Amino acid sequence: MITFNNVTKYYPTPQGRHYILKDINLTLPGDKNIGVFGANGSGKSTLMRLLAGVDFPNRGSIKIEGNVSWPLGLSGYQGSMTGRENAEFICRIYGKDKSEIREKLDYIKSFSELGDFFEMPLKSYSSGMRSKFSFAVSMAFDFDYYLIDELTAVGDKRFKEKCKKTFDAKKGIANFLFVSHNINELKRQCDIGIFIKDGSIHVHDTIDDAIDAYNSM
């Protein structure tokens, strides 16, 4: 369950405060996968960062039960470090011991299908390889909430199928918050939708309603 308690978030601009969220009081159910909609710049990523605890409301508070992932996307990695080193870093900050780290690294290496590129700096990866790597890392850790910020299945049909299966397996034990520009993917993965617009969050009880609202924007 995610509870917003009088949450206000704005960014200062030369023209005054630009509000992303204004006095939001909201409870999101803890057993639903949620699609997040909104125009570019409406604050989807800011919302993810607020939920992930790496950005803070100017007023109010957000409570989440259970442990939450970092905003899973293509960022969060150091280009000068290899795939392995990046993965090791995350294992370490999550307090994994040596044998757990080995296990996670094996999983990430085989899932990402990077082969020898796993030992190469991330900046040498193509965008497809980077996506595969990010996807593998994101799925290697167990959370109650997965904040998915534009992390989409890439690659050929077989790899996409594999990603889908992993998602489905996770869905049974965890919840997803999904930011994506791919409407089909949101439709497939999510139960309900929330729509960020002009500083407020509208909750739609079915994903189809949310998509309709988004399309009529």
Next chain:
Amino acid sequence: MQARSPLKIQIAVLHALLIRELKTRFGAYRLGIAWAFIEPLLQIAVFMGLFYFGGRSSVGGLEIPLFLATGIAPFLYFKKVIMQSMSAVNANKNLLIYRQVRVFDTFLTRFALEFVTSFIVLVVIILITWWVGYKVSLVNSLIFIYAYILLSIIAFGLGLIFGVINTLYPEPGKFIPALLRPLMFISGTFFSINELPANAQELLLWNPLIHVFEFMRSSFSYDYDTSLLSLEYLELWALASLTLGLLMLRANWRKMLTQ
């Protein structure tokens, strides 16, 4: 996943950041380690040449290489802590997406790495001068270590202050390195405060670095004149800069996450 204590998390984060710093800092061929020694040695060599042509062989009872090593190496340490702190947040920006990694950790890691490396560099350089055949006798190791620690706290505190400024206001931040460069010439890296005219002494004694280097030198000779120096003054600097640095970070770290 069971909950870990905040201390345990921070230790894990510092460990992870330290390994990341080591990897990117010293490079794939570990040339960074060599550079840590070469930079001070080169500067010492240049000033040794100047002293040679000036016909001096010792200052205050210390032979020239030792006299220079105790000024130049700790000055480079001071400068490095500040420069590293200034880029601590930007260099680790991508990693601040993880809630465990806090802004303070990036500063602390970089400082700790510099604290250890530069101490080793300083000691090794002093050992080299001894091994080459110059007279080196440590008569008061406590004052040597204490001066290094006070220098470290001042550097860390100023690093936090400049790090906050540079992260939030990169434009004025650009002036800081420019200000550090001439600092070397008024910090007693290659002269002793005791040999200056009285009015210059009065002015330069405001600079805490002079006190640090002169105290370090005094640990190698019973005769080194420390009458102008003050440990209390250094302690005050350490306390003030660390307090101000921590306060500035505490007030601004949230803002720094989204810079």
